[in-house]
Amino acid sequence: MATERTLSIIKPDATNRNLTGKINAKFEDAGLRIVAQKRIKLSMEQAGKFYEVHKERPFYGELCEFMASAPVVVQVLEGDNAIAKNREVMGATNPANAEPGTIRKEFALSVGENSVHGSDAPETAAQEIAFFFSGLELVG
Ligand code: DAT
Numbered sequence: 001m002a003t004e005r006t007l008s009i010i011k012p013d014a015t016n017r018n019l020t021g022k023i024n025a026k027f028e029d030a031g032l033r034i035v036a037q038k039r040i041k042l043s044m045e046q047a048g049k050f051y052e053v054h055k056e057r058p059f060y061g062e063l064c065e066f067m068a069s070a071p072v073v074v075q076v077l078e079g080d081n082a083i084a085k086n087r088e089v090m091g092a093t094n095p096a097n098a099e100p101g102t103i104r105k106e107f108a109l110s111v112g113e114n115s116v117h118g119s120d121a122p123e124t125a126a127q128e129i130a131f132f133f134s135g136l137e138l139v140g
Pocket residue numbers: 054059063092093111112113114116117118120
């Protein structure tokens with residue numbers, strides 16, 4: 001299996017409730033290594049750019065406001081099959097449909113305030129990592 005990197009975001013609903021450590025433990029227990037991490041506050045413009053792919057969706061405005069409402073923790077996770085593995089640990093977008101033991105099942109408040117973001121494919125992972133991290137911040 002190929003070693004991959006993926007971009008993860010611990011969202012405002014989770015940072016507000018001080019859940020960063022509990023969420024990171026889920027990643028580490030699943031064999032994902034946190035190779036870069038920082039806490040930042042997104043502007044509405046930055047949130048809008050990050051989620052540009054969803055700009056035609058009815059929830060886009062609400063999503064951007066939420067992502068800019070409080071600090072987030074952005075991180076790069078590395079491991080075998082990291083993109084799919086991370087999405088498995090996150091659980092379904094809507095916590096009502098998420099499997100027991102997943103981050104969203106345990107912590108998400110709603111489909112919008114769902115605690116974590118994870119890249120969905122190698123191309124988006126590369127783009128999203130480059131959106132938040134410089135080469136200097138990424139150790140080999
Ligand atoms: P995911 O985050 O699982 O990749 P997505 O890419 O389809 O899901 O959507 C991005 C985010 O947008 C999602 O994490 C929360 C928000 N969102 C998605 N569907 C929504 C809905 N029906 N109502 C409100 N927010 C929604």
